[in-house]
Amino acid sequence: MGDRMMCPELWPYGLLQYYFDNYHGRSKLTIPVSDMVPFELGEVRTTGPLSPKYDTMAFAHYCLRTIKSFLRHQHSLIPLRTTMSGKTVVVTGCSNGGLGAAMAKAYQAKGFRVFATLRNRSKAGALEKIKGIEILELDVTSEESIHQCAKAVEKLTGGSLDVLVNNAGISTIRPLLDTSVDDAKKLYDSNVWAILLMAQAFAPMLIKSKGIMCNISSVSSELPFAWQGTYSSSKAAMTRISETLRLEMEPLGVQVVTVILGAVETSGNDPNNRKELELPANSYYQQIASIINRHNKGLVHVKKQNVDVAANNVVNDVLSGRAGFVRRGYASSLTWLLNTFLPYALTTKMINGESGLGELKR
Numbered sequence: 344m345g346d347r348m349m350c351p352e353l354w355p356y357g358l359l360q361y362y363f364d365n366y367h368g369r370s371k372l373t374i375p376v377s378d379m380v381p382f383e384l385g386e387v388r389t390t391g392p393l394s395p396k397y398d399t400m401a402f403a404h405y406c407l408r409t410i411k412s413f414l415r416h417q418h419s420l421i422p423l424r425t426t427m428s429g430k431t432v433v434v435t436g437c438s439n440g441g442l443g444a445a446m447a448k449a450y451q452a453k454g455f456r457v458f459a460t461l462r463n464r465s466k467a468g469a470l471e472k473i474k475g476i477e478i479l480e481l482d483v484t485s486e487e488s489i490h491q492c493a494k495a496v497e498k499l500t501g502g503s504l505d506v507l508v509n510n511a512g513i514s515t516i517r518p519l520l521d522t523s524v525d526d527a528k529k530l531y532d533s534n535v536w537a538i539l540l541m542a543q544a545f546a547p548m549l550i551k552s553k554g555i556m557c558n559i560s561s562v563s564s565e566l567p568f569a570w571q572g573t574y575s576s577s578k579a580a581m582t583r584i585s586e587t588l589r590l591e592m593e594p595l596g597v598q599v600v601t602v603i604l605g606a607v608e609t610s611g612n613d614p615n616n617r618k619e620l621e622l623p624a625n626s627y628y629q630q631i632a633s634i635i636n637r638h639n640k641g642l643v644h645v646k647k648q649n650v651d652v653a654a655n656n657v658v659n660d661v662l663s664g665r666a667g668f669v670r671r672g673y674a675s676s677l678t679w680l681l682n683t684f685l686p687y688a689l690t691t692k693m694i695n696g697e698s699g700l701g702e703l704k705r
Contacts, residue, residue, distance in 0.1 A: 431500050433458045433492075433545065435483055435537075436511030439468025440610025442559065443510040445654030450506070451475045453662065458496055460511075483511045483537035484529070493544040504548035506661065509538050510559045512577075516620065516639035518628050519572040527573045534577035538584055546592070553596040557661050558585040562605050565678040567691055569698035570635055589666065598666040602657055605672030608647040634699030643697055648673040 432450045436443035437459035447459040447470060459470050460481035467478050479495060482488040496504060512534045515526070538558055549556060563571055564578035582601055589599035620639040622632050637643050653672050660669045670676045681690040 429456070430454065430505040431456045431458070431496075431503070432506040432508065433460060433496055433504060434508040434510060435460045435481060435541070437461045437470060437478075438463075438466040438610070439470070440650070441510075442604075442607060442609055442650055442654055443508070444468065444470055445650045446508060446510065446658055447476055448473065449651075449654045449658040453658065455506070456500075458499070460492060462511075481511075483509075483541065484532040486540055489537075489540050489544045493548075496545070497548060500548070502548060503552040503554075504545055505552050505554045506557065507541065507545050507549060507554070508557045508559070509541050511537065512559070514571075514574045516570045516635065517573070518570060518622070518626070518635065521622055521626050521628065522573055530573050531577050531580070534574070535580045535584065538581055538588075542588055542592075546595075546597070549592075549597045550595050555598045555600065555661055556588065556592070557600045557602060557657070558582075558588075559602045559604055559657075560585065562603055562672075562675055562678045564603070565682060566694055569695045569700055570638055593666075600661055600666055601668050602660075603668055603670045603675055603678075604653070605670070605675030605677070606645050606647040607650050607653045607672045609650050628699075628703065631699035631703050634697075634702065638698070646673050 432447075432455045434443050434447045434450065434457065437447050438444060438461050443461070444459070444467075447457050451457045451473060455475070457476040458479050459467065459476050460479045461467060462480065462482045464478055464480050470476050471478060477499075479492055480488075481492045513530055515522075515530060542556065545556075548554070558581065560582045561575070561578040563575035564582045566575075568575055582603075585599060585601040589601070592599055620632070620636040622629060622635070626632070628635060648671075656671045657669065660671070670679070681694070685693075
């Protein structure tokens with residue numbers, strides 16, 4: 344296997360020198376890592392170098408020790424699923440061009456019988472034509488719709504389910520002061536309470552098959568990104584629910600995986616598919632409305648991972664027997680690194696460097 348994590352030589356600002364554009368001579372140090380641990384790195388732009396307040400070599404060694412500990416203990420393992428033929432999976436949020444659709448295809452390619460769900464069947468696209476993928480309509484914000492879907496799957500599978508993937512969700516870019524609480528509640532219904540309702544409805548089938556639940560969270564759950572207050576807080580809540588489900592369902596024979604997803608190229612973040620942001624005329628943020636709209640339209644430069652690559656990585660993680668946290672997508676491990684090695688105030692300032700907040704202060 345022999346996968347390796349590559350990061351630059353740890354000088355002069357320690358491990359996070361990797362993430363800055365203003366250094367020269369990208370000499371690299373190779374750190375062998377277990378094939379069982381996904382660790383994908385990205386980069387962050389900053390306006391200037393950091394001035395170290397500590398001995399850099401001591402800091403570098405501390406970074407390495409911490410990373411090795413992270414890689415060794417981040418994930419617990421469960422028995423490898425070797426026989427996939429005849430296995431069943433439900434994947435939510437399977438609109439064409441999204442991560443859900445890509446995961447549905449990845450599971451189908453491994454021999455699974457796939458139940459791909461989405462609110463509007465007309466958005467299934469090519470999934471309709473793939474043998475082994477069955478389309479079911481499901482509104483994850485409706486308890487009645489969830490129970491109807493669970494009954495349909497129970498009838499089709501004989502009462503068992505091997506994998507449940509909770510991927511459906513919505514995102515929004517908007518200042519909190521201009522956010523309707525009703526809209527925020529709808530977002531929480533989709534991103535938070537849907538996970539709990541799906542777990543409750545499909546638990547009997549998962550318990551019967553000693554199956555796996557995979558919940559898709561986001562790097563936004565770990566740090567405060569300006570204009571993403573409702574979305575990032577919903578993902579933080581969802582992550583905590585997912586981790587608690589892991590604890591509570593493990594004695595029942597069900598493994599729960601929480602995927603911390605980084606930047607992925609999907610149809611949902613295509614600028615052509617996102618509406619223009621309109622702020623109230625009296626918004627405190629009118630001065631930087633155009634900057635916020637660039638974030639809303641996905642026009643701020645962020646490198647993204649191919650959706651099929653991300654989907655295959657997640658599916659392989661689940662089927663290789665991983666439980667706990669998995670980090671996939673571009674820069675998916677960056678938030679962990681920043682939270683671990685930098686002061687919180689510096690981290691939040693750095694990740695919001697292109698938010699427009701600096702211009703607003705002027």
